[in-house]
Amino acid sequence: MILLRKLLFPIAILYGLITAVRNYLYDKGILKSYSFDIPIIAVGNLSVGGTGKTPQIEYLVRLLSPKYKVATLSRGYKRKSKGFVLAAANADAELLGDEPYQYFKKFPQIQVAVDADRCNGITQLLAQKDKPEVILLDDAYQHRKVKAGFYILLTTYDELFCDDFMLPTGNLRESRAGAKRADMIIITKCPSDITEIAQDNIRQKIGLDTPIYFSFVAYDDKVYNASGSIKVSAIKNQPKVLLAGIAKPKPFMDYLGTENDVVITYPDHHPFTESDIASIKKQAAEKIIVTTEKDFVRLEAEILRKQLYYLPIKSRLVNHDKTFDQTILNYVGTCTGNR
Numbered sequence: 001m002i003l004l005r006k007l008l009f010p011i012a013i014l015y016g017l018i019t020a021v022r023n024y025l026y027d028k029g030i031l032k033s034y035s036f037d038i039p040i041i042a043v044g045n046l047s048v049g050g051t052g053k054t055p056q057i058e059y060l061v062r063l064l065s066p067k068y069k070v071a072t073l074s075r076g077y078k079r080k081s082k083g084f085v086l087a088a089a090n091a092d093a094e095l096l097g098d099e100p101y102q103y104f105k106k107f108p109q110i111q112v113a114v115d116a117d118r119c120n121g122i123t124q125l126l127a128q129k130d131k132p133e134v135i136l137l138d139d140a141y142q143h144r145k146v147k148a149g150f151y152i153l154l155t156t157y158d159e160l161f162c163d164d165f166m167l168p169t170g171n172l173r174e175s176r177a178g179a180k181r182a183d184m185i186i187i188t189k190c191p192s193d194i195t196e197i198a199q200d201n202i203r204q205k206i207g208l209d210t211p212i213y214f215s216f217v218a219y220d221d222k223v224y225n226a227s228g229s230i231k232v233s234a235i236k237n238q239p240k241v242l243l244a245g246i247a248k249p250k251p252f253m254d255y256l257g258t259e260n261d262v263v264i265t266y267p268d269h270h271p272f273t274e275s276d277i278a279s280i281k282k283q284a285a286e287k288i289i290v291t292t293e294k295d296f297v298r299l300e301a302e303i304l305r306k307q308l309y310y311l312p313i314k315s316r317l318v319n320h321d322k323t324f325d326q327t328i329l330n331y332v333g334t335c336t337g338n339r
Contacts (some may be wrong), residue, residue: 033144047164052189063329079100098298105297154185156187157188176221187212196222240289242286290309292313296309
């Protein structure tokens with residue numbers, strides 16, 4: 001696989017050229033970007049998958065929703081619906097996609113919408129009688145048709161964008177130069193005890209004046225389902241099934257796993273079928289099944305409900321969290337104040 005990606009290097013060069021021309025046309029105003037009279041924060045990455053966008057969006061929801069009417073807008077990856085959809089009581093993962101449905105279930109105080117055309121999605125949200133005061137764009141860093149007011153770029157500690165290369169040789173969707181559009185950069189999935197020296201080394205490697213923050217994944221000490229919760233310490237050493245359909249499941253497995261566990265993995269955003277569920281049930285027998293929160297919203301099948309639990313995670317900043325929070329609040333406050 002590594003050899004094949006190296007052999008595809010000429011295609012990576014061509015792909016990089018195409019994305020560079022596209023960005024140039026947007027930067028020069030030849031291709032039109034649309035701005036809106038509302039604070040819009042775009043969260044995204046330069047690489048494909050697995051940088052922690054979902055917990056970062058949730059962090060922003062927790063920060064902003066006590067003071068403002070917040071809406072999230074995603075494309076709704078692998079949903080079965082088309083066009084603009086605003087989540088309502090009949091919503092499910094098939095209608096919205098797994099991540100937006102997770103937001104909808106977790107944060108009833110916000111509006112959750114999906115639309116592959118983010119410009120149309122924002123227009124539709126603002127046309128409502130009860131329109132939002134802040135919109136969070138999920139995975140929209142390359143969506144240049146909309147000009148957000150604030151861009152947050154995510155890159156993982158183990159796979160920094162500055163060490164990567166263009167698809168298909170590497171994992172970058174666009175050139176590293178795209179990082180210059182960011183108003184702040186967050187290095188995600190860091191060790192919780194990352195040193196100041198290690199942080200400074202990463203800042204120097206990235207080589208930008210953009211503010212850089214460092215975050216880690218904080219796992220809950222309980223697993224949950226509709227019936228209740230169980231402490232992780234109570235199930236840690238008992239035989240169980242660990243189930244994940246996410247881009248990078250290893251940290252989840254490492255946190256919960258022992259040698260006695262059955263491990264089942266699927267591709268990211270995998271649409272679970274009846275045969276999948278039957279297979280999972282057969283392998284689990286009477287064991288408890290623990291999955292990720294994103295997978296849980298796609299697996300709410302009656303056959304699994306009693307034994308299926310999920311492990312929540314949160315994004316936490318290593319330090320400077322007050323500075324980060326105040327930067328976001330200042331941006332939103334200034335925009336809403338000007339309006």
